[in-house]
Amino acid sequence: MLTTAEKAADWLLSGLELRSTLFHVGQYCGDYRASTAGHQRASFHLVLHGECWLHLPPRNGQPAASTRLVEGDAVFLLHDMIHCLSPDAQPPGDSEFTVRIGTMTPLEMENATSSGNAGGVGLACGFFEYRSDLGEGIHGLLPDHIIARHDDVKLAGARVVFELIRTEAIRTGDAPSPLVNRLADLLFFYALRSVASADDFAPGLWSVMRRSEFAPLVNAIIEHPAEDWTTHSMATFCHMSRARFCRQFAEVSGQPPAQFLAMLRMKVAAEMLRQGASTLDAAEQVGYQSESAFAHAFRRVTGMHPGACRRERSASAAHIATFIENRVSAH
Structure with a gap:
């Protein structure tokens, strides 16, 4: 039985159009600081193997946050916002958030298919655009970012989507893959619906429905x-x-x-x-x-x-x- 918040999420999704574009797929080893900020677009990061930390500086009255991401996790940043991914639990200094370091190398098959690999992190990163029947009003109903956890029971279906993304990323390597783009769209829909009933979700339709x-x-x-x-x-x-x-x-x-x-x-x-x-x-x-x-x-x-x-x-x-x-x- 769906909750009222989940029904509201499905109702909103019925008029939501999304278009994802894969930016790059690869892996980082050693010291790195990766980010898709500065392109004036919403973006996403999917952890294909290994682990990393997502760092967000203070924003809109919210304190700084550092979140550990592991294989199967995904983060969707719903607008261009300062952030970075790194192997360190401690965030960089304020002046270092926008400084990228390290080089992404091609995804290695053995790393991409072994859980808990300690040699670095494999990532699929890209951008997406979205619009809704509600026009600009959609932004008031969504949080600034969504983290989809691989072990979230509400994301059981999304785990299948993630495995398809990883398989396609390994198969195509650096070559663009339109299939990954469409799968990323689907993963976002799962993520959005899964957090609709969370207590800390953005104010708006879901808050009212709860x-x-x-x-x-x-x-x-x-x-x-x-x-x-x-x-x-x-x-x-x-x-x-x-x-x-x-x-x-x-x-x-x-x-x-x-x-x-x-x-x-x-x-x-x-x-x-x-x-x-x-x-x-x-x-x-x-x-x-x-x-x-x-x-x-x-x-x-x-x-x-x-x-x-x-x-x-x-x-x-x-x-x-x-x-x-x-x-x-x-x-």
Whole structure:
């Protein structure tokens, strides 16, 4: 049985598009300091064999952190942020975080296939881009980084994906592998869903869904987005005074109830548009009588016009149809 937080994660993932690109695969031995920072992109590191330490300097009011990573672990950095990987448990000095040392060498078969190898660490590193029906609002629902542990019981399926990545990395070596890119996408989805119910996860949808006083409200809004959801009616639904509801909801979600409501409605509308609904139909289904008011709200939340969202779906369908046609013709 899925928890409400896990259901929320699956709902969000239904509109999340991800594209990973493998940067390099290899191993480090001896003294090294590796990083993908400075490229203005989100990135990832997969530990193929051995172990290393992930070091993060103080950021956004959070203290510095050093985390041991072992074979099978992965870290996803959801935006460009200062960090480094090294063999040392102690982090480098503040001025040394951005100084890379050591040379990555080709991945050796015997190292890549033996657990607990003490000769260094094998890594698959890359970048990824992601976007959502929620536009820039997605960033407020995600943490700045996610660590996926190889022994996390929630990641049983992901372990199969990791083994496929490692096998492909060994097979192709330095050559680019589009398969690793797609597998990295899948691993990220597993990682995101696994941490959705963690107590220290970022504020936003999951934080609200973990609170028994708010989860039923969110489910009700998703099921009936066209209802007249005012701050007063939402407070009444939660059996709270308006003032108490607004205060506690903002503390948990990180945003006012009205803003959160708009986010949920536009997510529902985006799913409808992708399925071919007209802008007017989508507007009415999420509680807007005015098509222009809906279009304005949709663009404010998602960053795109409703028509563009629907055309993306049509273009994707056309691309798939052409692909199938070509495959049939080839045979």
